[in-house]
Amino acid sequence: MSGQTHRVEVTLETLLESVDLAEDITMRVADAAGFDEEQRYRIGMSVREGVINAYQYGNQAERDRKIVLTLELTPEKLVIRVLDQGPGFSLADVPDPLAEENLLKTSGRGLFLMKAFMDEFAVNPGPAGGAELVMAKRYPAGPGGAQPAK
Amino acid sequence: MSGQTHRVEVTLETLLESVDLAEDITMRVADAAGFDEEQRYRIGMSVREGVINAYQYGNQAERDRKIVLTLELTPEKLVIRVLDQGPGFSLADVPDPLAEENLLKTSGRGLFLMKAFMDEFAVNPGPAGGAELVMAKRYPAGPGGAQPAK
Amino acid sequence: MSFKATARDIGDATVMDLSGRITLGEGSAMLREMIKELVGKGRKHIVLNLGDVTYIDSSGIGELVSGFQTVRTSGGQLKLLHLTKKVHDLLQITKLFTVFDVYSDESVALASFTS
């Protein structure tokens, strides 16, 4: 309850259904923030990919581990965090899916899409272990695209 | 991260837009919990009425005060809390809208609808002041109506 | 899905075709103003066609009651037409179903006015 305005924190079980729920709630919050359809799609997809990874690689499909999705409408951007209870990882260790030798791989594009679709993207160690994705999208500029925060 | 499974906590600014956002997120979570259209409508309406009251009577339309909506999928029911930063109130002081002399009043039906639409309903003092509504709806029984929690 | 209202005059009566949501944020204030305006113009027989109203909250119920009173105070009558199941149930549990005159046929509603 510091400076931010809307803050949505969603604690999810490690289930495939959690992916859709996380995406839907994100799209709804992005709508409230004034993002247009195309931007909502990109933000929603980024959360989807982040939660799928938290499910698969972080929590390794162990249902009782939690995934915490946090959406914060700060004054100038929507900041999204996806925290898991897994081993953590470093972006530097992830192969570039655009490299010639990876182009025909059937996986490895999730983090790339999140980076492409959001304005800011980082992977940090979680406060109590696990990986925490932090991504942000600035509010659309111009009339009609104002964010609800002051 | 105790025993519950999904837990959604939404901190809202005291704005009219927050009402729709709260209702939409609730409907989405109720959907994930397996409630049918009619039950989702009742749960959504109850949250709507609760957040409108938190906005009007609790936080008295002072934008910087917060409304905290919490949705918890416990093993046998969806438990919803709406907390405001207002003066608090007691259900015993609220007139019965079904009483003959109140039937043609233009207000006073919000709490009545929450009680009618939910299985459990109570008003408590908030942990740090304010009013906290606590309401619950049991999961639908039978095949196809199972809740996602164990 | 947002609130819309159009008024049709049929002889002495006015039918208001409402659609969408009548809630605190959306249709409530607009409905109130429209009814006041009709009454101000001397219309006394008003039918609210709720057939396409998808959602009413307690604020919307309040506006129906308020419209009912406004019209009655001016010596007129307000009738409801075409309740969806949701709106019917709401009026039932709030005991307003018996307060309002409710019709499922427009011509019957129009014929019901006594002046």
Add this chain to the structure above:
Amino acid sequence: MSFKATARDIGDATVMDLSGRITLGEGSAMLREMIKELVGKGRKHIVLNLGDVTYIDSSGIGELVSGFQTVRTSGGQLKLLHLTKKVHDLLQITKLFTVFDVYSDESVALASFTS
């Protein structure tokens, strides 16, 4: 909105009309199985009509690549038809647009097969 697929044989070729979402939870696994089945039946010229596909995530992209490889390994060819703007953009930024043969006209796609 959920994934649907139907296959039409046109001469030597099979057109798979896909619609809905191709994501980890929904169409991905189904698409993979259907392509495997076609290849197992000896079909070598496959067109994926993506005109009604509303959404593809990274898992769906992976399945397109996987299908492409499966068909190629069996000596056949897989072509894409009718990309929506969203799918077009996804293939563009992942540099797969140049890897796939993409068409906007079914008869042109069918005529493009070389056996």
